[in-house]
Amino acid sequence: MQEYFSKGRLGRLCLKELRESLRDRRTIITLILMPILVYPLLSMALQRLILGTVSGPSDKQAYVLGAADETTAQVIAAALRETQRAAGEGIRPSIDIVRLPPRSVGDDSTSTEPDESTNQAIRIHRDAAFSLVVPDGLSVGEALRNGVLDLAVQVGTVQKRALGDGRSSPVFDFEMEFREGDPRSEAAMLEFRKAMQLVNDYQSAMLRGPSIPPAVQLLATAVGQRMDPTASLAGVLPLVLILMTITGAVYPAIDLTAGERERGTMEAMIATPAPRFILLLSKYVAVVTVAVLTALANLFASWVTLSTGGLGKALLGDRGFSFWALVQILPLLVIFAAFFSAILLAMCSFARSFKEAQAYLIPVMLVSLAPALVTLMPNIEFSTLLGIVPLVNILLLSRDIMTGAPAALPAFAAVISTLMYAAAALVVASRLFGAESATAGSQESWSEMFQRPKKWRELPDLGELAIYLAFLFPIFFIVTNLAGQQNLSIANRLWTNAALLLILFLLCPACFAWYRKLRYRSTFLLHFGAPVGSGPAWLGAIRWVGGLVAAVLLGLGFWIIAYEVLKTLSDWGFGKLSLERSGTLDQLTREFRQIPFWIIFATSALIPAIAEEFFFRGFVLSAFRHRVSNGRAILYSALIFGVFHVINGSTLSIERFVPTLLIGLALGLLAVRTRSLWPGILTHTIHNGLLFWLTRFDKQELEKWLGADNEHFPWIWIVGSVLVVGAGLLVLWLSTPDPSHESPT
Amino acid sequence: MVRGQPLIAVDRISFQVGEGEVFGLLGPNGAGKTTTLRMVMGLLEPDEGFVEIEGLRTDHHASLIRHRLGLISTNDGVYPWLSVREMLMYFADLYAVDVEVAKQRLEELSDLLGIRSFLDQRCSTLSTGQKQRVTLARGLMHDPPVMLLDEPTRGLDVVGSQTVFEFIELLKKRGKSVVLSTHRLDEAERVCDRFGLLHHGTVRYEGRLEDLRALTGKTHLVDMFIDLIRSDQEQKIEPSVAGAS
Structure with missing residues (x-):
């Protein structure tokens, strides 16, 4: 396989696939022509649809004011007539007051016309006219919520007040109700307020004193849940972008797989020594590239369309489609393209002809469209659980980026889970691609893929890891979230977490390894004692003891470093320490201290150490060691270890990534050098145990050690811990044989 | 060069092909050639x-074996x-193949095959003719010692078939071991050094044309085959006579 990664060969293989796709006119049509046509057309259609319903008032339609009964309606009409009178007296000559002919508003059955004077829309100026309605059969509140009214007005006390010139003027006490978040209703409220203000100004002018109380007293109340109509419409754009990205990927995916078979080039290609994964990878890169190019073209076209017309603001609120949103959405589309291209390739690898591939893809597209349409529903929240639903998660995340700030935890889950699904789909695709059965015409490749292998093997392959992770991550995510939401006592919560760790990281991988015929001893590094290849027995014993000493030293020293890194990251603003966030530290430590320490030790140190070492240093590290050098395998396994630790119950603790990555590197090194899981379990247990031991002390006790600020360890402790860790690494280096001189197993 | 270790394929099939030799894997459609x-x-x-x-075996060095094999078949297409x-x-x-080596080979093949x-x-x-070339x-870009030709002349006209024959001659001259699978017995007689007559997944006869003539008493491969199929139809189940490997 190595020869295909060197001398730019993989690059040239990808280039061939790209050439094939990009020289094809059909690809170019979807890539360039579609965005140029789709967005202006879409924009025109939406403009008609949306601007009419959502945007502010049109100058032709009067705001509908609702009154509970005819008396109230007459009072409101009187107040509005005051406004006209004020304008007529020249107080605000700029305001144009006209009388409009009667105009029916809403459903006729729900409105009656109280008397002749209110049976008209009263136009205050060119943007504001009111018509008065008394809803029949339902209350003004209901009528307002149903959207029959733009504004409901209740009248309190009405008094008469004498003006200086012998005339008198009524004093009104109005209470307005409007729908919050509905631009039309809000505008009606503001216009009515302006009109009443005019009355007050007029009366103040009449009485020649600004200290006179206003003739109209207004009180505004918002009703109903705040409904953001732009949120649901903002979902349209991501959906269109995603659909266009899919469209871009479909043709190359079919062409490079089923097309290859139809052209008669498949057999010659499969007959070469190039591994199928490499062949598929080069095709995958090409499909993703075309999909991303399509996404870019569409994103740009939609951005231009939305920011030049008024549609952007109508769809996405005042900010419109900002360039910053565009920059954020592009990586999401890339991730989505990576995911969907893998799915498409897996489906098309199955097909023997273009037609067959299309027949497979149409149901897939329709099935994926159904949940996608759900995201268009108003008020659908981007919840934690939706974060792991493929396609829906990216759609909702894009929508939230466009309209405001997305929630961090679902966003993280969306990105990580989509990448994991992509990896798993790619593995499935590479197994299906060029499968002999597809060439020969039988349809058994799916079942063959999940069958138990015939022979026992030493190490898992990366495909098995990808598939396991694609299942584990969403399950882990849901389960830890559900567990975090249960109202359990701290002790029970600790036991639940420990049980979950044992099931997900030990029991399930063990079953998976058994099913896939992976030898436990080599896969999970269960070797206990002198490392293989140690030479004579006495040397082996020294090496084993050396490894254990190193493990203890790493455990004793690393927790302070981990704590300090975590603290420093928190100080820099990368989240807060989880304990502080999920409640008060003091209260939690008090509750913690009531639990016997052995429970804390067992559930938070020993069991996590066993389960996590079993999975991350056993299964994950072994899968990587199978393919890449030990150094890279340690790095990759530590990265996955870090990602899983960022999810902390129902919160996202980004700051935990770096310390977990560091300890993951140390534990990986320990596992590779000693060829055993056990020293790592020792280190992990000591490390976690010491960190939790810290919670046993109260503030006063801690101050004695940590100093008055009670935040960081004294520098002497930090230096000491660095020295201890250094000593541990040195002992490890000296006592264990270099693993690079032997085969991975 | 191919050393004839036993190959059991389809049903107890075994043959060996030497350097510069063309072995014809013959049989009607569905005989098991492909x-x-x-x-x-x-x-x-x-x-x-x-x-x-x-010296490399498929069950241990599948990838290395593929480096040593070239395949040209009927359905081969182009991009x-x-x-x-x-x-x-x-x-x-x-x-x-190393890029420089590949460029050199491309130059060489351009003249050789007139492309x-x-x-x-x-x-x-x-x-069509250009595509065929x-x-x-x-098939020769990696200069494999063994070349497999799966029905290379199917659907080709006289000129096309002639190109294939010339190609096979070229392979022979270059010392390649060639396995030619075909149902065109007349063609096989023209270019092959040795034959394996495949029927219902087993090799019925194997050897040089003279050997087969002696064995069957027929002059032409076509007659041998018709005999074979007839005997099959008459339900005379003969014991499987496989040529010595």
Whole structure:
């Protein structure tokens, strides 16, 4: 396989696939022509649809004011007539007051016309006219919520007040109700307020004193849940972008797989020594590239369309489609393209002809469209659980980026889970691609893929890891979230977490390894004692003891470093320490201290150490060691270890990534050098145990050690811990044989 | 060079091919020729047995074996959007041939197979004959010691078939071991050194033309085959007579 990664060969293989796709006119049509046509057309259609319903008032339609009964309606009409009178007296000559002919508003059955004077829309100026309605059969509140009214007005006390010139003027006490978040209703409220203000100004002018109380007293109340109509419409754009990205990927995916078979080039290609994964990878890169190019073209076209017309603001609120949103959405589309291209390739690898591939893809597209349409529903929240639903998660995340700030935890889950699904789909695709059965015409490749292998093997392959992770991550995510939401006592919560760790990281991988015929001893590094290849027995014993000493030293020293890194990251603003966030530290430590320490030790140190070492240093590290050098395998396994630790119950603790990555590197090194899981379990247990031991002390006790600020360890402790860790690494280096001189197993 | 370790394919099939030798794998449609070649390529895993090339066995060195095999079959197509040069260089990459070596080989094959004039043309613009020559060049880009030809003349006219025969001569001259699978017995008689007559998944006769003539008492392969099929139809189940390997 190595020869295909060197001398730019993989690059040239990808280039061939790209050439094939990009020289094809059909690809170019979807890539360039579609965005140029789709967005202006879409924009025109939406403009008609949306601007009419959502945007502010049109100058032709009067705001509908609702009154509970005819008396109230007459009072409101009187107040509005005051406004006209004020304008007529020249107080605000700029305001144009006209009388409009009667105009029916809403459903006729729900409105009656109280008397002749209110049976008209009263136009205050060119943007504001009111018509008065008394809803029949339902209350003004209901009528307002149903959207029959733009504004409901209740009248309190009405008094008469004498003006200086012998005339008198009524004093009104109005209470307005409007729908919050509905631009039309809000505008009606503001216009009515302006009109009443005019009355007050007029009366103040009449009485020649600004200290006179206003003739109209207004009180505004918002009703109903705040409904953001732009949120649901903002979902349209991501959906269109995603659909266009899919469209871009479909043709190359079919062409490079089923097309290859139809052209008669498949057999010659499969007959070469190039591994199928490499062949598929080069095709995958090409499909993703075309999909991303399509996404870019569409994103740009939609951005231009939305920011030049008024549609952007109508769809996405005042900010419109900002360039910053565009920059954020592009990586999401890339991730989505990576995911969907893998799915498409897996489906098309199955097909023997273009037609067959299309027949497979149409149901897939329709099935994926159904949940996608759900995201268009108003008020659908981007919840934690939706974060792991493929396609829906990216759609909702894009929508939230466009309209405001997305929630961090679902966003993280969306990105990580989509990448994991992509990896798993790619593995499935590479197994299906060029499968002999597809060439020969039988349809058994799916079942063959999940069958138990015939022979026992030493190490898992990366495909098995990808598939396991694609299942584990969403399950882990849901389960830890559900567990975090249960109202359990701290002790029970600790036991639940420990049980979950044992099931997900030990029991399930063990079953998976058994099913896939992976030898436990080599896969999970269960070797206990002198490392293989140690030479004579006495040397082996020294090496084993050396490894254990190193493990203890790493455990004793690393927790302070981990704590300090975590603290420093928190100080820099990368989240807060989880304990502080999920409640008060003091209260939690008090509750913690009531639990016997052995429970804390067992559930938070020993069991996590066993389960996590079993999975991350056993299964994950072994899968990587199978393919890449030990150094890279340690790095990759530590990265996955870090990602899983960022999810902390129902919160996202980004700051935990770096310390977990560091300890993951140390534990990986320990596992590779000693060829055993056990020293790592020792280190992990000591490390976690010491960190939790810290919670046993109260503030006063801690101050004695940590100093008055009670935040960081004294520098002497930090230096000491660095020295201890250094000593541990040195002992490890000296006592264990270099693993690079032997085969991975 | 192919050392004739026993190959059990389809049903107890075994043959060996030497350097510069053309072995004809003959049989009517459905006899199991393509399946046999698939097993040689490692595309199909036999339940038992293996192929050995230059001391390497398919069950242990599947990838190394493929480096030593070239395949040209009836259904071979070209990439319409790639130029001839791009396509041939692509296959050189698939066989992990060094770029400089591949360029040199491309030069050599351009003259040998007369494809130089359209090297930089898109494959979609080529005539059938030109496409055929590109396919033949493709099979030689990694200079394999063993060449498998699966019905290479099916659907070709006289000129096309003649190109294939010339190609086989070229392979012989270069010391390649050639396995030619075909149902065109007349063609096989013309180009093959030895034959394996395949019927219902087993080799009925194997040897040089003279050997077969002696064995069957027939002069032509066609007659031998008709005899074979007739005997089959008459339900005279003969014991499987496999040629000595």
